[in-house]
Amino acid sequence: MAKTALITGITGQDGAYLAQHLLSHGYTVYGLLRRSASAEIIGERLRWLGILDDVKLIDGDLIDLSSCIRNLETARPDEIYNLAAQSFVATSFQQPLLTGAVTGLGAANMLEAMRIVCPKARFYQASSSEMFGKIQEQLQTERTPFYPRSPYAVAKLYAHWMTVNYRESFGMHASSGILFNHESPLRGIEFVTRKVTDGVARIKLGLARELRLGNLSATRDWGHARDYVQAMHLMLQQDTPDDYVIATNRTTSIRDFCQMAFSHVGLNWQDHVVTSADLLRPSEVDVLHGDASKAREAFGWVAKTSLEDMVAEMVEADLARHRARIAAPAPSQL
Ligand code: NDP
Numbered sequence: 487m488a489k490t491a492l493i494t495g496i497t498g499q500d501g502a503y504l505a506q507h508l509l510s511h512g513y514t515v516y517g518l519l520r521r522s523a524s525a526e527i528i529g530e531r532l533r534w535l536g537i538l539d540d541v542k543l544i545d546g547d548l549i550d551l552s553s554c555i556r557n558l559e560t561a562r563p564d565e566i567y568n569l570a571a572q573s574f575v576a577t578s579f580q581q582p583l584l585t586g587a588v589t590g591l592g593a594a595n596m597l598e599a600m601r602i603v604c605p606k607a608r609f610y611q612a613s614s615s616e617m618f619g620k621i622q623e624q625l626q627t628e629r630t631p632f633y634p635r636s637p638y639a640v641a642k643l644y645a646h647w648m649t650v651n652y653r654e655s656f657g658m659h660a661s662s663g664i665l666f667n668h669e670s671p672l673r674g675i676e677f678v679t680r681k682v683t684d685g686v687a688r689i690k691l692g693l694a695r696e697l698r699l700g701n702l703s704a705t706r707d708w709g710h711a712r713d714y715v716q717a718m719h720l721m722l723q724q725d726t727p728d729d730y731v732i733a734t735n736r737t738t739s740i741r742d743f744c745q746m747a748f749s750h751v752g753l754n755w756q757d758h759v760v761t762s763a764d765l766l767r768p769s770e771v772d773v774l775h776g777d778a779s780k781a782r783e784a785f786g787w788v789a790k791t792s793l794e795d796m797v798a799e800m801v802e803a804d805l806a807r808h809r810a811r812i813a814a815p816a817p818s819q820l
């Protein structure tokens with residue numbers, strides 16, 4: 487029988503790709519949509535993937551428990567994917583309480599709503615490699631101790647342990663995916679990979695001359711969001727709920743990412759990248775490098791897209807976006 491899923495965070499990068507993946511498997515997909523005064527841009531990622539009209543968007547906000555309950559009563563989902571969060575680490579230093587309320591307590595609201603309305607549903611929590619923070623082992627696995635380094639990571643850790651606790655206390659099918667960084671042409675423009683590929687496109691097309699970045703020495707284990715949402719889905723198809731690291735097992739510095747992106751269009755990154763102390767974080771996560779062996783052994787998941795292919799896809803998408811804007815500037819919506 488066809489299944490129903492509810493995705494919180496459906497308007498974000500992962501929510502959009504996950505909705506596309508579930509629709510392709512015949513799911514009815516509901517998504518939580520928070521009210522915005524700029525409603526016309528809110529479905530942009532879903533529109534980009536051509537699925538805006540195929541999902542059922544329902545009003546709600548993760549920090550409002552009553553709306554979480556009402557949404558589950560409306561959707562009656564078999565599977566709940568809790569992807570909504572204040573997900574930008576840098577902002578969490580400026581807005582630690584909001585981040586705690588949405589990214590931490592918001593997950594507890596969804597777990598509570600599920601316990602009240604549909605305790606037999608399956609729950610996915612979007613945990614993060616940021617929880618490893620100041621890494622305690624060179625290669626991080628499900629057994630590596632956590633050491634969060636930002637209000638975002640602390641909030642994610644609370645949500646992570648609440649997921650484990652609801653599983654152990656109430657027997658709920660609640661799983662947590664500890665996902666390492668994953669990117670795509672739908673990545674928010676504030677995150678470093680998309681900031682770089684957008685900057686490369688602007689510079690190549692003569693719209694900008696330089697790109698300002700912060701710490702170039704940090705390294706990240708970057709995969710493609712399209713591959714990673716498949717792991718979320720697979721986790722909820724397992725008989726037993728559990729926690730899984732999802733990563734590529736390759737770590738690359740911001741500097742090397744710049745080199746790859748600029749050289750894709752025949753430019754030398756050192757001619758254009760400028761570092762700025764304003765973009766440094768109060769505390770940094772220097773290295774992340776994940777080992778996803780458990781997921782591979784349990785349900786055969788491996789990252790399919792290489793970093794090189796992903797960088798090329800992102801740069802090409804940003805070139806196409808800017809070329810379209812040059813050809814037909816968008817009229818003001820006001
Ligand atoms: P995005 O920032 O692209 O999307 C976040 C989503 O959360 C948006 O749909 C946003 O809505 C929604 N949201 C924010 N606040 C609320 C709220 N109060 N109530 C309801 N919805 C809200 O994140 P990603 O898609 O990149 O990531 C998805 C999840 O996975 C996040 O929880 C993130 O922390 C986590 N994660 C991401 C990783 C990555 O590399 N991308 C790695 C590990 C974990 P709106 O569009 O209205 O802003």
Ligand code: GDR
Nearest residue numbers: 573575614615616666667676677678679699700701704765
């Ligand atoms: P991250 O992603 O913090 O890992 O969190 P981000 O792309 O913001 O930063 C990665 C690294 O790049 C360095 N950096 C810069 N970052 C940004 N955003 N802008 C810059 O100009 C810049 N210059 C250097 C950062 O200091 C950092 O070391 C992402 C989010 O998606 C989280 O929600 C998710 O949980 C983790 O990935 C896994």
